[in-house]
Amino acid sequence: KFGTVSAAPVTWNATSIVVPVPVGSSTGNVVVTVGGVASNGVGFTVTGALTLTVIGTTPTQAILQYLAPGAGACTLEVSESPTYLPLVNDVNPALFPQANLDSRTGDLSSGPMRVVVVGKRLSDTASDQNVYSRALQTNTKHYFRVNCGGATATATATTATVPAGMTYADVPQLGEAPGSWKMPTRFEDRGQTTVDPQTGVLLHQVSLDAESGRSSGYGYLGMFTAFGGFVRHCDPKLVGPVGGPLGFFCTFIRYGQSGNSAYWIVPSTGEVRHLGDLPILSGGGPAGPLNADFSIFGSDTAGNKVRTTYVGNFQPAAVAPISGWTSYSTVPVGTMMHDFDPTFDGSVYFCTPPFAAAGQYTLFSCLSHGQDSPGWLGVLYGGDGRSIQPGCTAGVACPRIVAAMDFFAAPATRYCTLHNVQQLGNMASVNVQTQSGGPACTAGFHMVYWKFLDDPHGVDTSNTKVVVDQYFSGGGHWDYGPMGRISESGAGWAAVFGDVMLNLNRPMSLTIDDSPTFAGNRGLAYGNTTSKHPSYHQVEGVAPSSELGWFLDALSFDGGQFYSDNTGATRISGQLFRYNSPAGYGLSRKQVATLAVSGGYSLADVSGPGSALSDTPADSYRYCVALVAGECRAGSLAGQVFVNAPNVTDMRCRGSDGPLPQNLDLCIGNLPAFAQAITQVVMGSDSADTIARSRILSHGLGGIRNSFYYWTAKSLPDASWALFTRGSAVAPFGDLLTVWMAKLPPLTVPDGVDRRTFLPLAVNLTPPANVPVASAVIRFGYAEQGDTDRYYCTSRREPCVAASASFAAVDPFKYETTESYTGVACAAGCRIALPVLPAHVVYYQPVFLDAAGRVVATGPKGVSAELAQTSLVP
Numbered sequence: 001k002f003g004t005v006s007a008a009p010v011t012w013n014a015t016s017i018v019v020p021v022p023v024g025s026s027t028g029n030v031v032v033t034v035g036g037v038a039s040n041g042v043g044f045t046v047t048g049a050l051t052l053t054v055i056g057t058t059p060t061q062a063i064l065q066y067l068a069p070g071a072g073a074c075t076l077e078v079s080e081s082p083t084y085l086p087l088v089n090d091v092n093p094a095l096f097p098q099a100n101l102d103s104r105t106g107d108l109s110s111g112p113m114r115v116v117v118v119g120k121r122l123s124d125t126a127s128d129q130n131v132y133s134r135a136l137q138t139n140t141k142h143y144f145r146v147n148c149g150g151a152t153a154t155a156t157a158t159t160a161t162v163p164a165g166m167t168y169a170d171v172p173q174l175g176e177a178p179g180s181w182k183m184p185t186r187f188e189d190r191g192q193t194t195v196d197p198q199t200g201v202l203l204h205q206v207s208l209d210a211e212s213g214r215s216s217g218y219g220y221l222g223m224f225t226a227f228g229g230f231v232r233h234c235d236p237k238l239v240g241p242v243g244g245p246l247g248f249f250c251t252f253i254r255y256g257q258s259g260n261s262a263y264w265i266v267p268s269t270g271e272v273r274h275l276g277d278l279p280i281l282s283g284g285g286p287a288g289p290l291n292a293d294f295s296i297f298g299s300d301t302a303g304n305k306v307r308t309t310y311v312g313n314f315q316p317a318a319v320a321p322i323s324g325w326t327s328y329s330t331v332p333v334g335t336m337m338h339d340f341d342p343t344f345d346g347s348v349y350f351c352t353p354p355f356a357a358a359g360q361y362t363l364f365s366c367l368s369h370g371q372d373s374p375g376w377l378g379v380l381y382g383g384d385g386r387s388i389q390p391g392c393t394a395g396v397a398c399p400r401i402v403a404a405m406d407f408f409a410a411p412a413t414r415y416c417t418l419h420n421v422q423q424l425g426n427m428a429s430v431n432v433q434t435q436s437g438g439p440a441c442t443a444g445f446h447m448v449y450w451k452f453l454d455d456p457h458g459v460d461t462s463n464t465k466v467v468v469d470q471y472f473s474g475g476g477h478w479d480y481g482p483m484g485r486i487s488e489s490g491a492g493w494a495a496v497f498g499d500v501m502l503n504l505n506r507p508m509s510l511t512i513d514d515s516p517t518f519a520g521n522r523g524l525a526y527g528n529t530t531s532k533h534p535s536y537h538q539v540e541g542v543a544p545s546s547e548l549g550w551f552l553d554a555l556s557f558d559g560g561q562f563y564s565d566n567t568g569a570t571r572i573s574g575q576l577f578r579y580n581s582p583a584g585y586g587l588s589r590k591q592v593a594t595l596a597v598s599g600g601y602s603l604a605d606v607s608g609p610g611s612a613l614s615d616t617p618a619d620s621y622r623y624c625v626a627l628v629a630g631e632c633r634a635g636s637l638a639g640q641v642f643v644n645a646p647n648v649t650d651m652r653c654r655g656s657d658g659p660l661p662q663n664l665d666l667c668i669g670n671l672p673a674f675a676q677a678i679t680q681v682v683m684g685s686d687s688a689d690t691i692a693r694s695r696i697l698s699h700g701l702g703g704i705r706n707s708f709y710y711w712t713a714k715s716l717p718d719a720s721w722a723l724f725t726r727g728s729a730v731a732p733f734g735d736l737l738t739v740w741m742a743k744l745p746p747l748t749v750p751d752g753v754d755r756r757t758f759l760p761l762a763v764n765l766t767p768p769a770n771v772p773v774a775s776a777v778i779r780f781g782y783a784e785q786g787d788t789d790r791y792y793c794t795s796r797r798e799p800c801v802a803a804s805a806s807f808a809a810v811d812p813f814k815y816e817t818t819e820s821y822t823g824v825a826c827a828a829g830c831r832i833a834l835p836v837l838p839a840h841v842v843y844y845q846p847v848f849l850d851a852a853g854r855v856v857a858t859g860p861k862g863v864s865a866e867l868a869q870t871s872l873v874p
Contacts, residue, residue, distance in 0.1 A: 052146050052153035056868025058839045059138035059160050059200035061119035063865050066146055066153060067112045073103040074148035078118050078136075082143050089195075090119050090134040095126035102146070106788050106843075108861050115863055117841055118144070119159075121784050122173050123184050123197050130185040138162050138200030139745040160866075161745045162199050164682070165692040166755040166838045167518040167673040170198050170784065171593050171795070172602075172703045179601035179621035181703030186726070186735060190272055196698040202743040203698060204270045206252075206723070209736045211261055211274060213254045222737030223252040223261065224725040225712045229535035229553070230422050230479040234265070236539040236717035237292035241314045245269065248716055251278070251289030255708075255729060255737050260288035262310070262320050263739075267720035270743065275312055276320030296322060297355040305329040305353045305388070328355055329388035329399075336388075337366065337378050340401040341457065349376055356399060358385030363423035363452070372433045374408035375418045379428075379452045405450055405458030405466075408435075412458075412466040413448055416441035424480055424500055426453050443468045447478075449504050467504040472496055481536030482548040483683060484509070488532040491515075492525070493553070495683055510683060514555070516673050516691045519757045519809035519835075521588035523595065523670030524562040528655050530555040530675050531711065539717040546747065547719035550682040550694075554713040554724055557595070557676045557704050560655030563669040568651030569643070574615030576633075577648070579623070579641040579668050586639070588670050589625060590812055594795055595671040596623050598645040600661020600705040600733040603668070607632065608797030609817050619644040623668060627796070627818050641668055658709030661733040676704050678713040678724055678742065692750065698742050701726050706733045713742075720744060753866075757809055758835035761864050765846050766829050768859070774851040775823035776859075777801040778832050779816065780844035788843040791816075801847070802834045809835075823849055834864075841865050 056063045068074050077084045077100065078091045086092070091100045098104060108115040119136035126132050136142060139161040145154045175182040184194045188210065194203045207223035225233065238246035247266035253259070262275040278288045278296055287298030287308075294310045305328040312321040333353055334346025344366075351366035360382045367375040384397040392398035407413050407430070416432040423429070428450040434441040447469045450458050455465035472478075472494075478487035484497040492514030496503055514525045514532070536551040562585050569577040581587065587594060596603035603623045606613060613624040613632050623643040624632035632642045643666055653667035654660075677696045684690035700707055706728050713724040721741040728734030753759065767773035779799050781791035793800035793813065800813045803821040807813065812835035814821045824830045826848065836842045846859030 056865030060135035276317035356382030379403035403452035523672035563653035576615035605795035659705035755838035776826035
């Protein structure tokens with residue numbers, strides 16, 4: 001006998017049952033009962049049009065669902081173009097054979113019912129032996145087409161944007177070789193784009209190895225975003241060829257050597273052109289930068305300032321084409337300073353030759369011995385833009401010195417030396433130091449601001465024209481922008497809002513915690529644990545007003561006291577150590593990812609039931625955390641951590657001013673939310689509001705400690721892309737330094753979802769008939785942690801199970817075989833809540849237990865993208 005279907009009459013013959021219902025009907029699965037046994041998709045044919053549905057997206061993945069008209073595998077095409085060319089990497093069979101079939105690992109099927117997850121939050125080695133990201137690009141419209149034996153269906157969907165307020169961070173992907181990281185291959189191709197595997201942000205190469213310059217004893221070379229978050233690389237004026245697109249002139253310097261190189265970046269398309277190297281004048285140093293008025297300044301062998309004009313018409317070139325050099329100034333800067341202030345001694349102080357455009361002021365310094373030595377500050381006014389000549393009689397049209405301050409002798413800054421200096425319009429900002437072995441600097445270590453037009457000689461004693469700011473510090477790790485000043489601070493960042501000149505020596509408007517919690521737990525990024533160099537480069541009137549309230553930072557993980565106790569690890573034998581976490585800073589394995597490195601080498605987690613870690617090279621670069629006694633090593637105690645690493649030279653997690661991957665120490669702890677990440681920090685009403693609106697953009701295509709030691713990220717003036725340095729200056733932890741840029745997704749309006757903790761996914765279960773079911777649990781896990789049918793939800797090698805109708809963040813799930821649980825009573829049906837990580841695709845499967853806790857059946861497999869859900873029959 002046959003059951004009934006709430007559609008049209010069923011017809012059948014000796015071999016098949018035909019159910020004439022619309023494919024993909026929203027009424028649920030078609031169930032045919034034969035002899036009392038329910039069957040889905042086996043032994044019958046579904047008629048009707050093939051329908052493809054996108055049931056959920058994350059920033060990097062999309063979940064598709066459809067009913068296939070036959071049992072064979074269907075093919076998939078996914079592209080950002082309606083032409084379906086090119087295909088996204090994840091379904092490109094030219095890179096990954098059979099990746100376009102819905103029978104691949106990670107896709108779910110049962111007869112005609114198919115669920116396909118497109119995109120992966122990781123990179124894979126392709127058939128050409130290069131490594132490619134398989135993630136989809138965030139905030140991007142995608143076109144989907146499925147072909148099942150000639151029947152086709154299409155759909156479109158836009159991937160989710162990078163969410164704000166997500167404080168869970170993933171460890172960068174580990175490589176197959178012990179101690180390695182797996183990152184997309186970098187090609188010598190300026191057109192190369194890569195989707196960040198974990199965030200979906202589009203990354204575009206700016207500079208190439210061929211532009212790295214000559215060799216140097218400093219280590220690896222190449223272009224980089226210069227020291228200091230406040231160093232601007234791009235002129236804020238958009239320029240371009242007649243009738244062509246508009247872009248920014250950007251100038252980058254080479255690490256470890258002289259030389260600047262010019263680039264033209266078109267923000268609307270991401271196009272980058274190398275306009276050529278700027279001249280290095282014989283004996284006079286490098287020329288640069290290239291400005292939007294096409295001028296380039298330099299110094300000749302006599303120290304005179306000269307200038308030329310770029311004439312390359314925005315065309316790529318190895319050397320930037322220029323007109324002939326003309327003299328800008330033959331008057332020594334020291335002479336001009338002495339003419340303005342006779343107490344200036346040009347035999348003691350050496351000045352950097354300045355230049356100033358028409359109507360502009362240029363701040364410069366004159367030092368006695370280099371950085372952190374006594375010095376003067378001077379200001380050159382550009383007049384009407386003419387060259388500097390002795391005895392100029394044109395009055396205000398003459399370029400001239402208009403301010404000079406003996407910083408070491410001035411009342412407010414007596415005995416203070418110059419560490420770094422920045423110009424803020426008509427004001428100088430100075431990070432001061434105390435002369436070694438000399439009298440104390442009267443300004444302490446506070447920032448000093450000199451309003452040079454109001455006090456041309458810097459002799460103010462009222463703290464109004466030469467202002468010693470008692471509140472704002474930053475040690476040079478600070479910047480300013482449309483909303484005010486931002487700075488590194490002990491617990492993260494701090495800001496003073498408002499016009500800079502009108503808000504000096506004011507208490508902080510906002511302090512921001514750089515170590516936000518996820519599910520009540522966190523890793524610490526305080527102090528020197530991470531290097532912070534905030535940058536705030538959006539230009540008002542160039543960037544949209546909606547994009548003026550945030551800054552960028554790139555926080556390299558450096559190490560430090562929060563990641564090991566004072567004694568460090570204890571050597572057991574050979575390469576095996578017992579790792580000693582500092583008191584109060586133990587691992588939160590269920591809530592926060594575990595950071596584990598030896599210097600710049602990755603450590604792989606081998607924890608799990610029956611795990612064992614030897615002291616031999618066979619287990620190099622592995623670690624193990626004992627959940628119960630006896631794991632990892634005979635005689636171990638619950639909670640103990642063991643690590644096998646070769647050539648360890650420091651038993652502690654060594655803190656430093658920079659990542660220093662060559663220091664082979666041991667660091668194991670909770671991964672901070674923003675560590676080793678390029679972070680967009682939105683300035684809110686308080687720290688909690690700021691964290692709720694901020695987000696990670698990229699890990700910069702590098703592993704933990706595999707970044708440049710002075711890592712920075714800086715937006716283009718219009719807030720469209722963020723510039724950053726890829727690579728490390730230390731072999732073998734990176735390749736040549738290259739400048740890349742990350743496309744900045746638009747800021748999102750808060751959607752009310754709290755991504756500072758797990759998202760609850762409620763799954764309703766119906767137990768199978770004629771099976772003695774007493775209770776149920778649900779296995780769940782993520783593809784990033786292993787094969788999807790293993791259901792690993794952390795780096796521990798053991799399936800995770802949800803075993804209650806609700807969960808608490810303190811203990812959100814159980815490990816299937818090691819921990820005890822009873823499950824949810826489910827004889828007549830039940831509901832179980834899964835603790836799902838935001839922006840992750842979770843795989844799950846119900847498990848039904850009898851009264852003795854034995855597995856008696858498994859239920860439909862499921863997959864969910866945050867709160868979107870579907871399931872299949874077994």
